[in-house]
Amino acid sequence: MKIAVVFALLAISTFAFIRQDHNSLNGGEFSLAEISKVNSLKETSMGRLLLGMAEVHFKSDAPIQRLIQGLQDFEKELQEGINSENEAYASKKAAHEATIQSLNARVGEAKGEVALRQSRINSVLNPRIEQAQSDIGRDSSTKGQKEEDLVNAEKARTLAHYDYTQRVNEHNEFIAAVDEALPLLNGLRNQAPSLLQVRKVSMTLKNIHNKLSKSSHTEVALLEALINLATSQNFANQEILDKVIGEFNKLRKKLSDSLALENANEAAAQSEYEAFVAQTKREIGELASNIQKNTITISNTQREVTDNEHVISDKTFEISDLNDTINAENENFRRETDIHHQIIDEFNKEVDVVKQCQALFQNAHFSEYVLGRLGN
DSSP, X not given: OHHHHHHHHHHHHHXXXXXXXXXXXXXXXXXXXXXXXXXXXXXXXXXXHHHHHHHHHHHTTOOHHHHHHHHHHHHHHHHHHHHHHHHHHHHHHHHHHHHHHXXXXXXXXXXXXXXXXXXXXXXXXXXXXXXXXXXXXHHHHHHHHHHHHHHHHHHHHHHHHHHHHHHHHHHHHHHHHHHHHHHHHHTTTTSOOOHHHHHHHHXXXXXXXXXXXXXXXXXXXXXXXXXXXXXXXXXXXXXXXXXXXXXXXXXXXXXXXXXXXXXXXXXXXXXXXXXXHHHHHHHHHHHHHHHHHHHHHHHHHHHHHHHXXXXXXXXXXXXXXXXXXXXXXXXHHHHHHHHHHHHHHHHHHHHHHHHHHHHHHTOHHHHHHHHHHXXX
16 A cells, blocks of 8 residues: 555654644634534544645645545545455355355254164164064063963873873773673583582672772673673573673673774874974974064164164264354354454544545635645
């Protein structure tokens, strides 16, 4: 700023003069309003500088237009300074806004990441854990019930098999008794039995009766009736003997059929039991496998929850740091803005002083007053 340098040199050369005659312009034909303007200009450093410059100019007897042109050039340079400051401030503002925009974008991304991961925890991972826990509870209960069913089934099968064995033994005892009695009865047919034969057969039948009398078999009463019928006539009545033998044969067949049915029922029950055991064990195995899978699911999902929570924590700290940076950036730009406004205000004040001086210096009374004072 060449003009400013010139003005500064002029100010140095005239400062003493202005101080010695602070009220030197307060005379002549100036109006009170004009005197007030001069006094107001003296209150500013720029006003004092320009008034001193006018004193020097008039002493040199230079054309007034040269002084006015210098003031106009100075005003133009001040305006350029304002423009330059505004451009610099606009550049800083653009950089500041770009920085804030970038920081806000990073905050938005971090918040989006937090929201996304929290949403996954709440809507996917936690429900998955709860479902797996529910499934484990249900499957564990079902598995326990099926294991209990196996124990109960084994106990029932053992008891049933024991009862079957008892019934088979009774059947075999009856069949053996019938088989023992039939040859003796057949030996008495078509002949008059001796007293010895009758006694032997009677004793044999009595022993059979005594042996089976405590049995719970349903055919005990029938067997007892047949024995009583056979011995009532000392086996002398062949018709009755034949009838007794025929009933014994029917009884044996009935017992054999009943035994065969017992065996078939037992085989079927055993087969059904074994099929139930195999099926139940398969189901228990499937339930155990499901429990293991769900346990692994819970472990893996809880690990994923932890990983997401760590990211959320890191992003939360990042958001806090970014907000601190944004606040610091805003505060720094606020200070830059205050400085900018102060600079612009100072420039505007100086422009205003220059404009006032241009108007004052072109005032005919001002120049006459200065010339008249110099002439004296």
